[in-house]
Amino acid sequence: MRTSIATVCLSGSLTEKLRACAEAGFDGVEIMDADLTVAYESPEEIRELCRRLGLTIDMFQPFRDVEGVEESLFSDTLRRAEVKFEVMRRLGADLVLVCSNVASATIPDDEVAADQLGRLADLAADYGIRVAYEALAWGRFVDDYRHAWRLVEMADRPNLGTCLDSFHILSRGHDPSAVEEIDGDRIFFLQLADAPQLDMDVLSWSRHHRLFPGEGDFDLTGFLAHVWRAGYRGPLSLEVFNDVFRQTDVDRTASHARRSLSWLADRTAVANDWRDGRLAAVQSPREIDFVEVAGDELATFDSMLEKLGFAFRGRHRSKQVRLWSFGDSRIILNEEVRAQEPRLSAIGILVDDAEAAVRRSAALGAPSVFRRTYSGEQDLQAVSSPDGTEVYWNDIRAEDGWVGEFEGGVDSVSVGGRSVIDHINLSYPWQEFSEAVLFCNSVLGLSMDDPADVPGPTGLVRSQVMRAEDSAIRLPLNMAPPTAPLPARHIAVACDDVVGLARTARDRGLDFLRVPDNYYDDLAARFALDEDRLAELRELDLLYDRVEGGEFIHFYTPTVGGVFLEVVERRGGYEGYGAPNAPVRLAAQR
Incomplete structure (x- = not known):
């Protein structure tokens, strides 16, 4: 599985975005025209930076308002295109995204639209460029991916194909199953975005409320399955317009975005019983193993827990932590974390297979957490969540495992109450x-x-x-x-x-x-x-x-x-x- 992301998803300069994408593990990028326009680096310098970072430039986008116009307007369209194609040649990009026309001057004539798309493709061919035509959900006359595909077929150029965008298809309620009727070799590109179900105009919905896969209400696993069945083998790419992501830390957002694609590929493979794209199986949590509170001056917590009926189970034999329990509720107080006010620092989760949970976490980009473990102590493996809260995986019941490392408190027999x-x-x-x-x-x-x-x-x-x-x-x-x-x-x-x-x-x-x-x-x-x-x-x-x-x-x-x-x-x-x-x-x- 190759992965890609549009630079519009991220904050910062173009070079900052590219470095973050490479660090997050993306294979390629879609470079937005607006990002290149405001960059001081030349197209050649951006091309060389991507090469050094190990990123392919998968698409240059967008090129707008092409098809279905009067001939005088189309002549200027070809002039604009030739300038951009020269920029793409310098950039080393060989695929351009063409969005369906949204201008009021557009005419509803498929013959004209197909002819003009074909002539644009002919010009692009002179530069070794392919054209991916996409139906915008708010396109003036072409707002359905099936209509866009018909125009591509009518134009009949080998370097003209279609781009499928999950938002434009699912936001309009179009049936994605017809994607399987498209020749997979002519699906030149795939863009993915999730979104919450909102009752608002589709343009505002698209521009401000897209989300990464797994965060919204769209059936992206079903959508992706149709695309893969059609024979598409190109990269999975994210195009997410969102006011929040354009303001947040670029490295963190890029890692967040990459995780969403791994999740989507895994869920799609599992839903269809496919082997490719699968991660280690999700470990269904059996119970909360423990919750940890860390920081200075935790004596107030000791007093509070005792008054609530928790039993003191003792201090850890090698760490500055202590354990309180009440039935199967276990709270650890950790004073090894200094110069901080008390905070909820870690959650332990009991699962059937802790090793599998760790493998899945690592595949999804969750960094491992170092935990000092001495001889005779249970090796609890942990990962860090994006905000720093640690998640510990365990497949041995606490009373049979790590609880025995606490000394000086009551034993389990003395702990009553459910x-x-x-x-x-x-x-x-x-x-x-x-x-x-x-x-x-x-x-x-x-x-x-x-x-x-x-x-x-x-x-x-x-x-x-x-x-x-x-x-x-x-x-x-x-x-x-x-x-x-x-x-x-x-x-x-x-x-x-x-x-x-x-x-x-x-x-x-x-x-x-x-x-x-x-x-x-x-x-x-x-x-x-x-x-x-x-x-x-x-x-x-x-x-x-x-x-x-x-x-x-x-x-x-x-x-x-x-x-x-x-x-x-x-x-x-x-x-x-x-x-x-x-x-x-x-x-x-x-």
């Missing part, structure tokens, strides 16, 4: 959110629930839950408003009796996040709760939600550094996260 890590709430700035979604999807194998917007005191917080099919892992991802501070992350622990646990913890002196009395007045209006139950919730600062008979009762601890805890109880099959209560929590924490 508890699991219910979910881990992770917050991101706006520019890192899509990258986090793709990492969870591709590396962790989690699927997306429907997103939701949560009102807070500093603006709307977008929430996207990523979870395993059996909900063994739930990761709500929250995107902070652009000008707002990043919300703290939190660990939610599930138990069987949140009221009893809250009362015991309160008696031990644990302060909860204080909930305003007005919340309970509103709760009385929303739900027919009896007075005694409402009074109990109010007394303990508990929050409540109910959906279709299922109930959710929970409370929050104070925030320590950048982390806090939540204790939850789910009753009657409740599957949510208490979303109506999130604005109350956000306001109270502020």
Whole structure:
């Protein structure tokens, strides 16, 4: 599989983009005309830089407003084309993208359009250039890839083919199965982009809201399968117009983009039972093995966990870390990370095959994490997520493995009560959110629930839950408003009796996040709760939600550094996260 990317996807100068693409592992690039125009380097210098970086120049683009025009206009089109073809010769590019005409001067005459495309191809042939004709979703008269292919067939030139773009096809709701009717040798290029389903004009949708594969709602695995069945064997290339990606760090975005193509090829191969393009199989998470909080002055966490009923399991025999557990909920406090306020630093995941999980992570570009391991200690392998949070893979139950490395605390027999890590709430700035979604999807194998917007005191917080099919892992991802501070992350622990646990913890002196009395007045209006139950919730600062008979009762601890805890109880099959209560929590924490 060869990979490519349009330089329009990335921030920075053309040379910065090219170096980032090479570092991320792309094989080639589509050079945008606008990027070359503003570069101080000559076409020859860009050509030589690509050669040194090991990048092929797969396409030069775009060339616009060609077909279906009056002859006087077309004469000027050929003049423009000849100038650009000379630039391409100097650049060493032999494929040009021609977009379907969007100008008002266009006439709806296929014979004229095909004739003019053919004459453009004849001129291109003089320069050794091939022409890839693409139907824009907002083209004046050609907005369907099937129409574009008919014009290519009518023009009948060996150096004239078509370019297929997933956005232009899927955004219009066109059936992609007819792609298989196109001669694969005449599909000169393939451009890929995902996108959320939005109700807006297709041009604005395209220019501002495209995403990398795996981040949106398009069926790109089905689309790519049709293209491959047609016989296309060229590169998989990304053309993603997105306001965020044009502003973010170029190296990080290029790595993010490359990961999306590996994910797409793998998912397409798996869906069609093909061998080519497959990565190591996704390891379905069995449970959260542990969550780690790292930083200075973690004594407040020790006190908080003890008051919540966690048992101290001891200190690690070779590292400055300690373990607390409550049932199957395990929280590690790591003081080896200095000069930082407490933060959620790592997540351990129990899977069937840790080695396979590591191989898949590496193939998707997740960097490995060094962990010092001494003789007799379990070798837990880890990768770093894009924001630096470490993910540890384990296929040995904790109590049979790494837990035995902690000394000086109670043993497992003394740890009572049923508890699991219910979910881990992770917050991101706006520019890192899509990258986090793709990492969870591709590396962790989690699927997306429907997103939701949560009102807070500093603006709307977008929430996207990523979870395993059996909900063994739930990761709500929250995107902070652009000008707002990043919300703290939190660990939610599930138990069987949140009221009893809250009362015991309160008696031990644990302060909860204080909930305003007005919340309970509103709760009385929303739900027919009896007075005694409402009074109990109010007394303990508990929050409540109910959906279709299922109930959710929970409370929050104070925030320590950048982390806090939540204790939850789910009753009657409740599957949510208490979303109506999130604005109350956000306001109270502020």
